[in-house]
Amino acid sequence: MGSAEEPKRQRYLLLDARIVESVQNAQLALGTVQKHGANPLFGEDKPWEKRFDNLYANIAYDDEGNMYKCWYSPFVVDNSSKGMTIRQRKQVKYRAPRNREMAICYATSNDGLAWNKPELGLVEYEGSKANNILWRGAGDNAIPGGPHGSGIQKDLRDPDPDRRYKAFLKSKILSVAFSADGINWGPAIACPEANSAGDTHNNAFWAPTLGRYVGITRTWSKSFRRQVAWTSSADYLNWGSTQLVLEGLDARRQTYAMPVFFHGGVYIGLLAIHDQDADRVWAELAWSPDTQEWHRVLPGTPLIPNAGNEGDYDWGCVYPAAYPVFREDEIRLYYGGSDGLHTSWRNGFLCLATLRPDGFAGYKASTATEPSLVTTGPVVRTNAPLKVSADVASGGRLVVRVLDGNQQVLAESEPLTNTVSNAVVQWLDDKALKAATIRRARLQFAFQDATVYSFSVGSE
Numbered sequence: 342m343g344s345a346e347e348p349k350r351q352r353y354l355l356l357d358a359r360i361v362e363s364v365q366n367a368q369l370a371l372g373t374v375q376k377h378g379a380n381p382l383f384g385e386d387k388p389w390e391k392r393f394d395n396l397y398a399n400i401a402y403d404d405e406g407n408m409y410k411c412w413y414s415p416f417v418v419d420n421s422s423k424g425m426t427i428r429q430r431k432q433v434k435y436r437a438p439r440n441r442e443m444a445i446c447y448a449t450s451n452d453g454l455a456w457n458k459p460e461l462g463l464v465e466y467e468g469s470k471a472n473n474i475l476w477r478g479a480g481d482n483a484i485p486g487g488p489h490g491s492g493i494q495k496d497l498r499d500p501d502p503d504r505r506y507k508a509f510l511k512s513k514i515l516s517v518a519f520s521a522d523g524i525n526w527g528p529a530i531a532c533p534e535a536n537s538a539g540d541t542h543n544n545a546f547w548a549p550t551l552g553r554y555v556g557i558t559r560t561w562s563k564s565f566r567r568q569v570a571w572t573s574s575a576d577y578l579n580w581g582s583t584q585l586v587l588e589g590l591d592a593r594r595q596t597y598a599m600p601v602f603f604h605g606g607v608y609i610g611l612l613a614i615h616d617q618d619a620d621r622v623w624a625e626l627a628w629s630p631d632t633q634e635w636h637r638v639l640p641g642t643p644l645i646p647n648a649g650n651e652g653d654y655d656w657g658c659v660y661p662a663a664y665p666v667f668r669e670d671e672i673r674l675y676y677g678g679s680d681g682l683h684t685s686w687r688n689g690f691l692c693l694a695t696l697r698p699d700g701f702a703g704y705k706a707s708t709a710t711e712p713s714l715v716t717t718g719p720v721v722r723t724n725a726p727l728k729v730s731a732d733v734a735s736g737g738r739l740v741v742r743v744l745d746g747n748q749q750v751l752a753e754s755e756p757l758t759n760t761v762s763n764a765v766v767q768w769l770d771d772k773a774l775k776a777a778t779i780r781r782a783r784l785q786f787a788f789q790d791a792t793v794y795s796f797s798v799g800s801e
Contacts, residue, residue, distance in 0.1 A: 352797040354605035356702040365714040372700035381654045381690030391419040393689025396677025397542045398662035399493040409450040412493040418442035422686035430686035443487035444477035484512040492544035511539035535580040542598040567595040587635045600663040611661035620682040622658040657681045672696040698762040703794035719781035723799045726765040737790025744783040
């Protein structure tokens, strides 16, 4: 596939094992998410929103429209659990109706917290078009059972304005669709070579290091059951045969879905895990250098954990939305939450968790009695400032060093004693660094009571 279009590397996430050469008294730890106080942001509050199930949300901030946009996929024909008590749910087993139907709905927000579901006048539901449905199993773009597990993105790379918005979904088989505005869609175009079950949150995105579109979908096996599958395309129309890229450690905890995005020089996956025994779903973290070789970060430990009490808005299930929204002061991880078990009665909601900038995972001390050191391999050295992101506890400190090829210290920073995001490192004495002619040098992070997430070199 080549890497001719690989972007110039500037930001480095320390979760990327390729750049970490040695570690002393430190271990990789997941970042700490904060669930927003406004949760749940919205629920099944329209007559056609029978069951959000997994929501399959796709949320982006549109700079052109200065608004947040959300495409989500409720079942508009289903058995609803609205108004049922937990006791009532346990008395009657949930069964999906034979005519179950999924649709794509649309919502907007000015702040990403308060959402509006506009009456679009496009698709009929029970005799009226006064709804926010974009696409369902009836009408001009009819798909039996509706469009399933739709991943939707705005693609500014494509010069064709009629292909500005792209969908990757299951119709009868895995398919794609295009739209000029994200609201009015052309027909589903089947991709027969991408022989995938596709019964999950399908997502496709531009992979800058590959110079191709990559699709993440689902296949099944007899042993591990649900599996994460991969396909790629040069033009978003012709897709290759799907390949297995990730499955559970065993059949008990299956890989349900994995939205993927590129950030900090790596591909990050928000991996939904379905526990077959507990019948609950949570979100974990994974990363990849190339979208095919995947590494799970602390398997079994959620990045977005479920709530503790049955009936809470995300007690039963957590399904990550397709793409985080990166803000200057935080990362917004939207997700679909459910208050009941995966295969049972449950109400669904759009929810929000946040991380500090670059805070997916970082290195923290293994013990407090010894200094902690994380040393990188050689990275490109420039005359531009070095920046770092880290949490530093009260009484803690972080020092950054530049090492030459013989592990000799060329420069050492002033100690950082506060939590920082993309902060410029100030050097105590950089005469040796300025005099050195080497183009690549190692960085060493020496810290105590701190967690180090990322660094960047050069301008951004």
